[in-house]
Amino acid sequence: MFRSREFLLAAATVMLASGHAWAQEVRLFSFEGYAEPVWVDPFEAATGCKVSVAYTGSVDEMFARMVGSDGADFDLVSIDTSIIQRYLDAGLIIPFDMSKVPNTSNLLPSFAEVDEVMSGGETYGVPIAWGSLGLIYDKEAFPDGVDSWEALWDPGNAGRVLALDDANNNVTNAAIILGLDDPFNLSDADFESVKQKLIEQKQFLISYYAGFEEGVNIWDSSEATLMFSMGEFQAVELADRGYDVVYSIPKEGGIGWLDTWALSKGVQDSDCTHKWVDHYLNGETGPTMTELNGYGNTTDESPELNYADSLVWLQPVENFDRRVQVWNEVKAAQ
Amino acid sequence: MTAYARMVRPGLADCLLWGAAALFILIPLASFLIFGFFSVVSNSIDYRPTLANFDELLSNSSYRTTFFRTMRMAFLVSATNLVLGYATAYFIWQRPPAWRNLMVIALAIPLLMSYIIKIYAMRGVLGTNGLLNSATMALGIIDEPVSALLFNLTAVRITLSVVLLPFMVLPIYVALERIPASVLHAASDLGASEIQIFARVVLPLSLPGGIVGAMFTFVLASGDFLAPELVGGIEGFTYGRLIFSQFGLAFNWPLGAALSIVLMIVALGVIYAARRFGNPRWQR
Numbered sequence: 210m211f212r213s214r215e216f217l218l219a220a221a222t223v224m225l226a227s228g229h230a231w232a233q234e235v236r237l238f239s240f241e242g243y244a245e246p247v248w249v250d251p252f253e254a255a256t257g258c259k260v261s262v263a264y265t266g267s268v269d270e271m272f273a274r275m276v277g278s279d280g281a282d283f284d285l286v287s288i289d290t291s292i293i294q295r296y297l298d299a300g301l302i303i304p305f306d307m308s309k310v311p312n313t314s315n316l317l318p319s320f321a322e323v324d325e326v327m328s329g330g331e332t333y334g335v336p337i338a339w340g341s342l343g344l345i346y347d348k349e350a351f352p353d354g355v356d357s358w359e360a361l362w363d364p365g366n367a368g369r370v371l372a373l374d375d376a377n378n379n380v381t382n383a384a385i386i387l388g389l390d391d392p393f394n395l396s397d398a399d400f401e402s403v404k405q406k407l408i409e410q411k412q413f414l415i416s417y418y419a420g421f422e423e424g425v426n427i428w429d430s431s432e433a434t435l436m437f438s439m440g441e442f443q444a445v446e447l448a449d450r451g452y453d454v455v456y457s458i459p460k461e462g463g464i465g466w467l468d469t470w471a472l473s474k475g476v477q478d479s480d481c482t483h484k485w486v487d488h489y490l491n492g493e494t495g496p497t498m499t500e501l502n503g504y505g506n507t508t509d510e511s512p513e514l515n516y517a518d519s520l521v522w523l524q525p526v527e528n529f530d531r532r533v534q535v536w537n538e539v540k541a542a543q
Numbered sequence: 544m545t546a547y548a549r550m551v552r553p554g555l556a557d558c559l560l561w562g563a564a565a566l567f568i569l570i571p572l573a574s575f576l577i578f579g580f581f582s583v584v585s586n587s588i589d590y591r592p593t594l595a596n597f598d599e600l601l602s603n604s605s606y607r608t609t610f611f612r613t614m615r616m617a618f619l620v621s622a623t624n625l626v627l628g629y630a631t632a633y634f635i636w637q638r639p640p641a642w643r644n645l646m647v648i649a650l651a652i653p654l655l656m657s658y659i660i661k662i663y664a665m666r667g668v669l670g671t672n673g674l675l676n677s678a679t680m681a682l683g684i685i686d687e688p689v690s691a692l693l694f695n696l697t698a699v700r701i702t703l704s705v706v707l708l709p710f711m712v713l714p715i716y717v718a719l720e721r722i723p724a725s726v727l728h729a730a731s732d733l734g735a736s737e738i739q740i741f742a743r744v745v746l747p748l749s750l751p752g753g754i755v756g757a758m759f760t761f762v763l764a765s766g767d768f769l770a771p772e773l774v775g776g777i778e779g780f781t782y783g784r785l786i787f788s789q790f791g792l793a794f795n796w797p798l799g800a801a802l803s804i805v806l807m808i809v810a811l812g813v814i815y816a817a818r819r820f821g822n823p824r825w826q827r
């Protein structure tokens with residue numbers, strides 16, 4: 210009889226396994242570098258809460274997956290302050306119970322009161338890390354250094370350039386390079402020049418990449434010497450693989466971001482989740498992360514990152530969907 | 544129980560089977576197709592039926608160029624594999640029977656591997672520091688590593704050809720196996736040369752397997768999005784990635800579904816054509 214009993218049993222098991230999260234677990238959906246064993250292990254030992262993490266390739270992917278599952282798949286997302294409003298509008302995040310995050314008292318003054326994380330008197334994001342989307346170059350190939358983004362448009366560097374596959378960051382960065390007044394509120398004409406600028410770059414690119422690790426892997430298997438980076442962590446990873454690279458913010462400026470933990474509306478173990486956020490601000494996790502992965506942290510000064518003043522901090526944009534659309538047209542262009 | 548009786552009084556097993564097919568295949572597929580007629584308004588889906596997505600597909604030229612570029616790529620993969628696959632299947636068929644099964648199993652083993660691992664493996668082969676470059680340099684064929692092997696459409700075609708080759712070889716091999724030895728002997732006895740036997744007996748009898756294989760390859764290659772993303776570089780923006788980006792990045796499921804409907808119509812057309820040409824009247 211077609212083994213229908215075994216089939217039903219298997220189907221039931223699959224359904225149970227997929228719908229059920231284990232008790233005492235924090236499910237993170239984040240960029241790479243926020244859940245290293247150095248601070249995950251002591252947390253798990255101290256609280257009995259298990260930490261599981263899924264990494265995202267881009268801001269766009271993260272949002273699409275959260276909307277797709279209505280937040281049910283994750284407890285916490287690492288989103289930057291400019292995009293919190295988008296998650297709020299989509300009803301994907303809920304406020305923290307700040308009485309369960311006492312370590313917010315450790316936040317540096319400049320991170321203790323960030324307007325973008327607040328809405329209606331409630332806190333929707335807890336700042337954990339900051340950094341930039343800088344330019345990485347190979348020291349051997351450029352002994353005199355690279356001081357302008359235009360190097361990524363230089364025919365002399367054709368076939369040696371990597372850029373990230375992320376709609377908003379590409380559009381914003383191109384706007385910064387073009388020197389547009391407000392990179393976050395583009396007019397129709399601005400959109401057109403940004404699009405042309407990005408299409409113009411394609412002839413010099415090896416590939417777009419999605420995700421820190423993927424960018425480093427492509428660097429490893431190609432002749433790349435220049436990269437529009439997703440963040441400081443990539444320079445650390447490239448150095449680990451023996452590449453002599455420099456992470457820099459060119460003269461035009463670069464995108465700066467402040468990442469927060471935000472609470473998914475599908476949160477399952479709220480207790481463990483709040484404990485994890487608190488653990489991040491205990492004054493040890495932050496500096497360890499800075500030392501290990503190169504991001505600025507929010508509880509201690511990070512003197513290594515001396516370029517905060519030349520960054521253009523991400524802000525909410527005029528129309529996110531339009532940016533995704535423009536980016537798709539850039540990628541589809543011949 | 545005769546076949547006729549089974550048709551009249553369906554058993555429990557049949558009900559379960561059809562129920563499962565409806566539950567797990569037909570209903571999800573239908574609900575997915577319906578999404579193509581909805582739209583997205585400020586991050587949520589608007590369920591009022593509209594043809595806006597199809598209008599967008601027709602009016603925005605970037606969809607069209609991506610579509611045709613992808614079809615061309617899939618066709619080339621299919622054609623390459625027809626030649627390579629036929630040669631491989633013929634080679635296996637010519638071996639002694641004891642060898643054949645072993646070779647077929649060896650050929651099928653990669654099918655058990657994760658698809659993504661195979662693509663990464665191909666990246667290791669094609670890269671500047673990759674296997675192919677090191678080998679050709681060691682042999683003195685080239686002096687400097689060739690970077691043109693990876694991160695372009697050629698890399699996508701090579702990768703898809705390699706990964707999809709078993710789908711071509713297996714149906715051709717099965718078709719060759721089904722040719723009765725007596726037919727070959729008869730041709731030989733009647734004075735046909737080796738070449739005549741191949742051209743007038745073996746090839747016509749086994750080509751339907753090749754058409755089935757070409758159909759598999761074309762359909763799989765045209766919808767693929769992982770190989771183009773991982774080895775295609777900036778040229779690798781294919782129709783499959785366009786669909787993926789609607790679901791995975793842009794949260795525009797309706798547009799993604801509309802794009803998928805177009806691809807599905809093409810796939811069904813190819814399958815229909817393969818059915819007609821792959822099962823010629825003189826062979827039924």
